[in-house]
Structures are given as structure tokens and as C-alpha cells.
Amino acid sequence: MNNRIDSHQHFWKFDPIRDSWIDDSMQKIQRDFLPEDLLPLLQQNQFSGCVAVQASQSEEETHFLVDLASKNDFIKGIVGWVDLRDKNIKERLAHFSSEKAIKGFRHVVQGEADDFMFREDFRNGISSLKQFNYTYDILIFHRQLTAAVDLVKHFPxxxxxxxxxxxxxxxxxxxxxxxxGIQEIAxxxxxxxxxxxxxxxxxxxxxxxxDLKPYLDVIFENFPSNKLMFGSDWPVLNVASDYSEVVETLEEYIAQLSTEDQNKIWFENAGSFYNL
Structure with missing residues (x-):
């Protein structure tokens, strides 16, 4: 099976000021991580491609990822950043819509107040995504799940x-x-x-x-197999593990599923969700 897709990883040229979230407890990732660092790991673990997700909140970040994707065909899609609160959000989305690599957007909501997803300007931005066929990645801490449930309910x-x-x-x-929260949002x-x-x-x-099994159990009890996708979160995973270990942990957990369900989780769902 060489067609797996890693639905979630990051690239950066490390900047200690911009990337201040990578503090000294994360020394292992206080350096550059670029496509040439990821490619061998994908190949070793039977992945044919990945989705690169924004790590900093700027349009420069989105352009940086577009540039990497244009030079590396294993980067199958990008989840960029745009200020969804911008009153000219439709113009910004129209601006990006010519870049076929961009599949969706994300905001680091885990770093915002717990009521951020109720903001009218943010929701106005969310309401504009569908017109351009963009997805939205919800990045939150578990305490923000209540707000996330309200968000997804409002934009069916x-x-x-x-x-x-x-x-x-x-x-x-x-x-x-x-x-x-998971039972509700699922x-x-x-x-x-x-x-x-x-x-x-x-x-x-x-x-x-x-340690992970009880959490995986909840996810698999609540989400059907056509709604789940593997993401490595490389290179952030390096503070606690390595690429192959993260892959093997999921391989072992889903070994009892049908081949069909395993294929959905490893590549089909990411492909259809992000229109890769």
C-alpha cells in the first residue's frame, strides 16, 4: 500500500520570534523542517503524499506553502491561513482561489478566547468558504468543543x-x-x-x-470509518515520538478493521475531503 496520504503536517523555516510557541521544552523542533526532510519518512512508511497545514497566522505563510507545493508534487494540498475576520474576506478568498494547491483554511483557535468561534466576523468568514469549495480545519482544545458544536451546526x-x-x-x-463533546460533534x-x-x-x-487506546476507542465509537483520516502532525510529533512509531501505533490499533475501512483512514477520506 504505497498510496497513503498524511493529512496533517507542517513545514517551517524556524523563526524564534514568529514561532514562539516552539519553546525550549520543544528544542528538538527549534530548526527548519522542509520537504526534503519529510520525503524520506513518507517513502519509508508507504505514503505517496501529504497535506501541508499552516503553522503561523499570516498570508505569507499561505504563499510559502503554495511555493513549496509548486516545487514538490508529493505535497498534494495545502490548508492555508487567511484572516477570516476580514470584512473583505470574499476578495481574499477570490485572490487565493487561483492557487489549485489550496484546499482549505485554518485558524489557531486554540490560542484564542473560548468564545472566539461565536464572533460574528469570524462566522462571516466561515460562511464565505463554501462558495470557493474550501474546507475548514478546527484546531481547538477540548474545552472549546461546545463552541465548535455550535459552529458546525450553524454551517451544515x-x-x-x-x-x-x-x-x-x-x-x-x-x-x-x-x-x-466528541459524542455531540460526531x-x-x-x-x-x-x-x-x-x-x-x-x-x-x-x-x-x-495510553492512547481509550481516546481512540471514543473516536472510533462515534465517527464512522468514512469520516476519519490519519495525520502525523510532523514535525511536532518529534517532541514525543518519531514518524514511524506514530504510524505503527495506528496500524496496530486498526489492524482488526476491514481492508476497505483501513484504506479509507489511510488515504481515501483525505483524498475526498480535500479534493486532492
Whole structure:
């Protein structure tokens, strides 16, 4: 199976000021990560391509990813950034619509106030995405799931995907409120979920697959197999693991599923969600 798609990874030329979220506890990733660093890892793990997701909040970031995609055909799509709160949002989306590599947009909502997704200007931006066939990646902490449920309910025709299973606090084993939120949001037909970013929510230095299992169980109990996709969250995963280990952890967990369901999770769902 060499056609897997990594639905979630990042590239950057490390800038300590812009990338201040990469603090000294994350020294392993305080450097550049570019396509030539990722390609061998994709090849070793039977991936034919990836979706590059924004890591900083600027249109420059979106142009940077477009440029990388134009030079590396294994970058099958981009989730960029645009200021969804801009009153001229339709013009900005029209501007980007000529770039076929851009499949959708994301905002780092986990860094915003918990009521951010209720903002009228933000929702105005969300309401403009569908016209251009853009997806939206929901990046939140689990406590923001209530607001996310309200958002997806208000835009039933907008395709959404939850990044990093909505960042449950795996370290403290606090599953209950997160699980309620997942049960609720999974009811909406327009919502998919990325199985990504879990190892960095666990204990970085001593997590084991059994720590992730209860969270994976909740995801698989609530989302049908046609709504789930694998994402590595490379290079962020390097603070707690390595690329192959993250892939193997999911391989083992889904080994009991049918080949058809496994194919959906490894490549088909990412392909259809992002129109790759």
C-alpha cells in the first residue's frame, strides 16, 4: 500500500520570534523542517503524499506553502491561513482561489478566547468558504468543543475536520468532558476528524500505545470509518515520538478493521475531503 496520504503536517523555516510557541521544552523542533526532510519518512512508511497545514497566522505563510507545493508534487494540498475576520474576506478568498494547491483554511483557535468561534466576523468568514469549495480545519482544545458544536451546526453545508481529535488532556487522563463533546460533534454529517497530534497530548517521554487506546476507542465509537483520516502532525510529533512509531501505533490499533475501512483512514477520506 504505497498510496497513503498524511493529512496533517507542517513545514517551517524556524523563526524564534514568529514561532514562539516552539519553546525550549520543544528544542528538538527549534530548526527548519522542509520537504526534503519529510520525503524520506513518507517513502519509508508507504505514503505517496501529504497535506501541508499552516503553522503561523499570516498570508505569507499561505504563499510559502503554495511555493513549496509548486516545487514538490508529493505535497498534494495545502490548508492555508487567511484572516477570516476580514470584512473583505470574499476578495481574499477570490485572490487565493487561483492557487489549485489550496484546499482549505485554518485558524489557531486554540490560542484564542473560548468564545472566539461565536464572533460574528469570524462566522462571516466561515460562511464565505463554501462558495470557493474550501474546507475548514478546527484546531481547538477540548474545552472549546461546545463552541465548535455550535459552529458546525450553524454551517451544515460547510465541510469541517477536527484536528488532533480536539486535543484531549491525555496526560491527566481526563476523558469525560472531552468524550461528551466528541459524542455531540460526531453527530453532524459535515464533520470529519483527524487521528493526529495524540502523542504530544500524552506524556512526551513515557507514553505508550495503551495510553492512547481509550481516546481512540471514543473516536472510533462515534465517527464512522468514512469520516476519519490519519495525520502525523510532523514535525511536532518529534517532541514525543518519531514518524514511524506514530504510524505503527495506528496500524496496530486498526489492524482488526476491514481492508476497505483501513484504506479509507489511510488515504481515501483525505483524498475526498480535500479534493486532492
Amino acid at each position: 453545508y460547510q465541510p469541517f475536520v477536527i484536528d488532533h481529535i480536539a486535543k484531549p488532556d491525555i496526560k491527566s487522563d481526563d476523558i469525560i468532558s472531552w468524550k461528551k 453527530k453532524y454529517e459535515n464533520v470529519s476528524c483527524k487521528i493526529s497530534g495524540m502523542v504530544t497530548e500524552a506524556h512526551w517521554n513515557n507514553w505508550k500505545p495503551s
